[in-house]
């Protein structure tokens with residue numbers, strides 16, 4: 021009996037220890053990034069473009085990369101929403117046979133797990149074929165490929181859990197399928213759809229591999245969709261590779277900005293999820 | 303002519319025959335109660351009357367349901383206008399995820415009815431006996447209402463599309479005794495203008511409300527008739543057993 | 551009547567467009583695979599596949615394109631990651647499903663989601679600052695003097711990255727197990743450990759394996775973070791302290807300047823194809839299992 025209890029206690033403490041370890045890793049990452057990044061943070065880093073000699077330790081900032089990342093990811097989010105929302109609705113049993121839907125879900129889940137470097141390579145191949153240089157357009161295209169499966173599947177999951185009886189309510193009044201979708205599915209799933217969009221946005225902001233050769237990198241802001249564009253993850257990546265202390269410091273600060281954006285998105289998504297449940301049933 | 307006439311209706315789900323050759327006439331302007339033990343096919347019969355059963359992919363429906371003489375499963379029948387004519391209230395009320403007012407005006411709006419005004423909303427909320435309780439918060443979410451209020455909102459929503467028939471599936475089963483009284487009272491007030499078909503588990507409710515009773519047993523329509531004779535002198539053995547509480 | 555016709559018409563149009571877009575997305579997905587195949591075709595037709603996959607000779611300027619060093623490196627970091635990450639994540643998931651109450655579970659959702667969403671370049675940066683020096687010191691303790699840029703560092707970093715991922719997937723699997731299953735054992739007087747061992751693990755082992763396999767697939771394809779700490783030397787590593795050059799890093803490092811050497815671009819697309827196929831097979835198998843479980 022004592023033996024059994026001891027085994028149980030041992031098991032309990034290893035479980036708890038593992039959870040504590042993961043949370044500790046999480047804190048270490050936050051602490052390292054913020055403690056290294058904060059001392060190097062300057063207003064100029066956020067608001068200025070890199071000046072000549074920036075990568076040799078001269079003045080300037082990473083505004084090009086911050087804005088570039090926002091352009092890239094918001095563009096890709098927009099493209100993805102336009103395709104993902106209809107596709108997610110079409111996956112519901114109101115529109116598709118369950119077997120086809122199940123098959124499509126499986127395919128999309130596999131695509132979700134496909135490494136973004138692969139999407140970057142494919143995006144690049146298509147751009148070469150079409151004669152497009154590394155540009156904002158190319159980056160948005162590659163990033164949309166990364167986001168699309170993720171967005172379709174997470175929207176699909178939140179629309180799928182709308183109860184059957186709720187779908188029947190407007191149909192029993194004589195509504196068409198589309199009127200039902202608008203009155204019930206979209207309204208009821210709205211908080212979840214919003215979360216899916218923000219999830220994709222966070223993924224887009226942090227993704228470096230897909231934009232590495234599709235978006236290029238530049239010290240300027242893009243003037244058009246055809247211009248190359250910088251991105252924050254790549255700015256971190258390039259600066260950390262520098263042998264100069266000052267430039268490395270800025271990599272830390274840039275990483276802090278990047279992490280901060282991700283934190284904000286996560287927290288905002290939690291808040292919005294709560295706020296928009298006003299009309300939600302049950 | 304009966305308002306609704308069901309002719310040789312068979313419903314099959316996979317290998318399972320849910321309704322077996324159901325025949326009956328539902329007269330105009332009265333309350334018809336469908337009673338029977340759990341799982342005997344009451345909900346299925348009710349849903350077949352406004353083709354909500356169509357939503358179930360593996361349900362196979364054979365036979366005829368004549369509404370004013372024309373088959374609702376026939377070629378020329380239009381399912382949207384049918385459902386406008388024949389309203390359905392579910393067992394548990396599911397408000398639409400919008401405000402109280404929008405819940406009522408949703409139907410008239412999609413059907414393009416001329417009146418979608420505030421006055422129309424008030425009229426139907428009054429008809430459902432809910433107006434006094436919600437008149438100050440028409441813009442608040444319907445989800446915040448109590449279950450009893452939600453059920454009356456469902457009634458108002460159904461009435462607002464100006465149906466001829468109201469199908470109600472155990473409309474009081476989720477309610478507290480006081481709400482039950484209110485809803486039953488509303489049904490009694492409405493029966494002169496509508497044909498009301500009501501599924502109920504509670505025999506006493508059928509006695510209180512029904513003019514005409516249909517008894518189902520494992521997919522068959524066993525007996526039907528005017529309420530008085532049905533309760534006073536049931537003809538079938540199984541009906542007698544059910545009324546005396548031997549099967550339930 | 552015209553209102554009705556118009557509504558029906560609109561509904562038809564919408565239905566067609568929704569279905570069209572879904573089918574379009576599927577066609578696009580197939581197209582992506584097609585492009586990879588097309589682009590790596592010159593390579594596959596010019597060299598025997600065995601030479602490409604199993605040879606470690608990577609000398610593009612001499613026309614040698616053996617990918618095995620890269621494949622081995624990728625497998626190496628992913629396996630090290632799995633060894634470190636899976637016990638910790640599974641135990642933490644067990645704690646959350648078997649011991650924690652719902653409030654704690656909900657409270658921890660935010661940090662776990664954030665950890666899963668930390669950009670990989672930030673992980674890479676932390677790896678450079680924390681893991682590289684630690685591994686360097688460790689190597690000195692083991693009697694080898696290295697910089698710390700090694701397959702071990704890559705593995706540890708990947709382990710950290712896939713921990714929250716395996717944790718949430720396996721937690722989902724564990725929570726889908728009905729409470730009655732556990733109650734039967736607990737009612738007999740079983741301890742928590744006995745319940746977990748004889749009931750919980752037995753009934754969810756397939757799902758947990760699938761979660762771990764998905765973690766492996768994720769680790770296999772991770773790019774930026776790994777290439778920041780793994781050293782990027784195109785040789786088959788012989789110890790955990792040796793540097794290595796995983797497939798994603800190969801693609802990321804060489805894609806820009808690929809035009810000068812003949813066949814080089816095709817070799818890189820072949821690398822991407824190999825990457826996609828390996829990751830695809832593992833995640834297809836794991837997802838099929840998870841979908842199957844979810845449907846019961």
Ligand SMILES: Nc1ncnc2c1ncn2[C@@H]1O[C@H](COP(=O)(O)OP(=O)(O)OP(=O)(O)O)[C@@H](O)[C@H]1O
Pocket residue numbers: 315318320338339340341342343344345346347358503
């Ligand atoms: N979608 C379905 N697929 C297969 N069988 C079904 C389906 N829906 C209902 N059934 C079966 O049809 C039979 C009748 O169901 P129905 O819901 O009509 O019963 P009911 O009389 O309304 O019961 P209750 O009083 O419990 O609501 C039941 O045996 C049920 O299991």
Ligand SMILES: [Mg+2]
Pocket residue numbers: 344345346471
């Ligand atoms: Mg029922």
